[in-house]
Amino acid sequence: MAEAIWMTILHFILPLVVVAGIFTALMMYVAPREVRTIFKREIRSFFTSPIAYVCVVIFLLISNGISFWFGGVLERGEADLMLSYFQYLPWYFIILAPIVGMRLWSEEQRLGTMELILTMPIAPWQAILGKYLAASVVLFTMLALSFPIVLTMNYLGDPDNGVILSGFVASYLVSLTFLAITSVFSAITRSQIVSVLISVVLCLFFWLIGLEPVISTAVNLGGSIIGELTESISMLSHFNELAKGILGTRDLIYFFTFIAFCLFSTSVVLKLKRS
């Protein structure tokens, strides 16, 4: 047991603490004050409303429950989480990331506070980034609190902790991308329900087009080029590559450009909505 705890701390908790530390340092010393101010307000608002807690708890219950009951973590007898755990995580995020992100801009429009912050001396991108980062901390918390599964694996056997960590990295990147999609649609409508629904549908779309049957249909209809195109647009293939423990630059670039594009689209939507 002591060894399992030690391995978990070394290979899971320590890296997360380092990431969190770097993030905090960047926020404190590099980020513009405007971004920090928005970020602080959003974080406070997330953790004073029940929504963040509810999402974290639901995520932990479902992610652990499903992998133990249906994924067969224990029965597999192998120290690999890909099949039993990580392949399900993006599915939860398809719903949970939009729920976490729905209020980002919908709430501003519903309350009318958008008129307040957009007439203050702050560039829209700073507000968009500050809000996005705050929501990304909520998603980070969900994954960080999943440490029991790492502990369990280390207790039961001798897993490749590097692969487990990259599974988490891949899942986090997918959830961040879903969150960025939500950011766009929360800017479009003042109704949180509508923004969740549209976001879920779009997240689902970008996830499903990576599934085998969809790709083979695409190949049948439009040839191998269309098939490859579909596969490269979809998140699934990039997720799979990363989760295997291969930190390919192509996959990282895919996620980061996707996120950057969505945040940029958010600013375009906000601008169009005003004119």
Added chain:
Amino acid sequence: MIEVRNLSKHFGPKVAVNNVSFTVKKGEVLGFLGPNGAGKSTTMRMITGFLPATQGDVSIDGSDIVDDELGAKAKIGYLPESAPLYTDMTVETFLRFAAEMRQIPTAELKNAVEKALETCFLQPVRHQSIDTLSKGYRHRTCLAQAIIHDPEVLILDEPTDGLDPNQKHEVRSLIKRMGQEKAIIFSTHILEEVEASCTRAIIIDQGKVVADGTPEELKAKSERAGSLVVKAKGLAASGIRQELEKLSESRKVETLESGDDWVRVRILPNKGKAKSLPEAVFKLAVEKNLVLEELAQEEGRLDDVFRQITQSDTTLAAA
């Protein structure tokens, strides 16, 4: 301080604001009047940079709201129409947030928040969550965020809406006081407010400026401005009326009340004769041996002017 030149805003085919120009100098309080839907809020939203203008420009103390957006915004304090607030924050944390957004140095944050709390009488509710506040307190909280950075320019969209009479009075005197060293625009449809705190007023109707002047100048435009209410005794009512109508100064005589040997009338003067009208009436009374029981000249009322000028849309709607 505030310069608005040829400002227009179109929403699709609808023209919400049509070629509006005016300037507000430091020390001026400009009352922005107009019926609902006249384009007051839209104009204010363009001045504060929330809405982009279709045409025209706005400059705040030399900074253009488009070319130097952040510079111009930094000089403005803005109270939007519905006084929006983050309802999940307490009054104090919200004002701290506003102060940080306004780039107030960390060392001065505390003072700025205290001062805003004090100016807007918010100390009793400072630790209360905003969603538990009454409308009056909410409004003042939003006003507090508008003045927290001591801006040179204040844009207040219906600052007294939803306040009780005492609070209205407080806010009006606050505006008047701040107006001595700032440039302030505030919109309202309560006309007494304009007389109480404005140095100048603009009436806007269907997106156009239809009147611009000091409250006194506007009042003088009233049909009744300079009219004389006279109660005279000594002759039959119709006789007195005839004599008054004969005066070269009088344009029209309206009977207000009458008895057997007395009449109370309002005399509307001919153009430019308002000043000599009382004297003429007095001389007439002496000549005809009439007793004057009342002789009062009216100033003209702002709501008459307002109605005269802005009735265009209602008559159109009726036709």
